[in-house]
Amino acid sequence: MSGARGPLGLSLRAARPRWLWGAAALLALGAVLGAWRWRRAAGRRRRRRLERVGTVLKLFVYPVKSCRGLAVRQLQVTLMGLQSGELRDRFWLVTKEDGHMVTARQEPRLVLVSVGCEDGHLTLEAPEMKKVCVPVKLPRKNPVRNCRVFGLDIQGRDCGDEVAQWISTFLNSGPYRLVHFESSMVPRKSKDIINLFRTTDEIAYPDCSPVMIISEASLEDLNARLEKKVKIENFRPNILVADCSAFEEDTWEDILIGDVEMKGAVCCARCILTTVNPDTGVLDRKEPLETLKSYRLCDPSERHIYKSSPLFGRYFAIDKTGTIRIGDPVYKMVQE
Template sequence: MLKTLSNQHLSLILAISSAALTSFGIVYYFQRKRKSPKRFIEVGSVSEILIYPVKSCRGISLDSAMCSLRGLKWGPLRDRKWMMINEKDRFVSARQEPKMALIVPSLSDDNQELILSTEGIEPIKIPANANVSQRLICTTIWNTDICGYECGKVAEEWLSKIFRYQGYKLVVHEDSLEGRKLADDPKWKPKSLYKDESLYSDLTQYLVISESSLDDLNKRLDEPVTMKNFRPNIVVKGCKAFAEDNWTEIKIGGAHLYRTHLCGRCRMTLVNPETGVMAHAEPLKTLREYRMVDKSHPDSKAFGVHPVFGSNFNMVEVGNIRVGDKVYAVIE
């Protein structure tokens, strides 16, 4: 009798549990069905596309480019595909050598060579693709690893004429090498997926800034600065100042990007892109007066004393973009 009651009791429990799970499943299904899909709205249009083949050197303004998994791609050029290193194989940027901002990259007519030029020195031509027979050099950028092939003595000698320093080398990334894994960055690890890779950029593959944000800053400065001080990849017009702070995802042309975090600004913004001289205070001083994140912001500790200007994005879907393309965003 007791065994019979136990079996009946067990059957009742299983029946109730099954019904509950079924009900939960149905409710969950319809809740998902009722949930509104992400709503992309038009927020502006692309006014400029910029690729920086050599880290910290001048950018190239483009009419169109491909948004690839590792950053902007234009022919054989990639964003931050080349980088300068010192004799200890540590990366060098315009923070240490402001005159890097005066090195102008361009692509040869046959698309086979990167041309580097600067005032007073004969231009140099470097193969657009890495020579894998050269020495492979591995280094770190903000505690994340990345390798590249040495560009040879010709590039080394050319750099020594500019900086009066023996020991600087140029390295180039090659497509078969691993990119810089953004999820390995100890500071910003939670912001990126493990698939996300960049080359020699400081942070993510894409930096987006609006023209209105720059206009807002320049109204507060005695001497205006240009967008070159901030080195974005995509410039947007037709939106309010700092609207890009609130775009969680954007679609441009065939590309789909997701925002990781705001861009904390450092001494790089002090480098005058026309003279290669680092200023003492502006525009960083003024940015600190009104573009510091609140202490309640989840990234406030990571930003520290750095004000924010522009938004960093990673790739969701690759695609081509053009100047004039409309920008659609999901707004948080």
């Protein structure tokens, strides 16, 4: 075998490497051309002009759904929403014992419960109540409960009897439980709530979206029409934007803040939760909702989405995670 000759008189042992080198060179050339074509096409797809449309004025995270929000200087943005330290946006939920969610729509005094974080514990404080602490990482022995949020099933690990009794006592109602969503649990799909979201958009306990944005000008426009002014806390956004015109946020599709890319999905259809006074926990049922209905109803072509609810603020899904800080410019990404 060692003396065998190929058709050009070369030994097979000598010919084999030359053939392999030739094939490898062709494969490499093909790979380079393929990569070049892909980058060129991707460049065409990604060629976007940045147009500044605002500035981040305030940032909020709401660890416990319907409880008071935390104003922070910066937020981490994950695919499932915002995070400040160990506290993630709406990853805790008050429920009835049968697992159905409880919000300020049913228990308006929930907005008086202040939330914080100390030494790996979620803290809850409220008027005339002693502070209660719950481990962020709950013991595995705590049962996992089946919950119901806007008609969809989702799980949560029970936070224990002490905080359940605390919430029930403060609200003078119940009995209620507090549960925590863990990363190993199955999230809800935003698309199952509103069809305009993508199948990849997922959430824990928020109404339908990881992020909600409102502009300062929109709030000022509303307050100019009200006898009794309302605060941004009535509307519970994650990001308040300055330096843009009223309701301009309704038109934002693809935006960049810091290193975070977001896609506008749908406007926020408002309910009686906006009529809960964030300072007193009293449900008014009228304002600012009635005034919003007088000039912020959707176009008739979109009534199948929003029905008769007025629109205020816009929901966004996450395309690229990162960090957002107060003072960051807000850019609209315009395809060219």
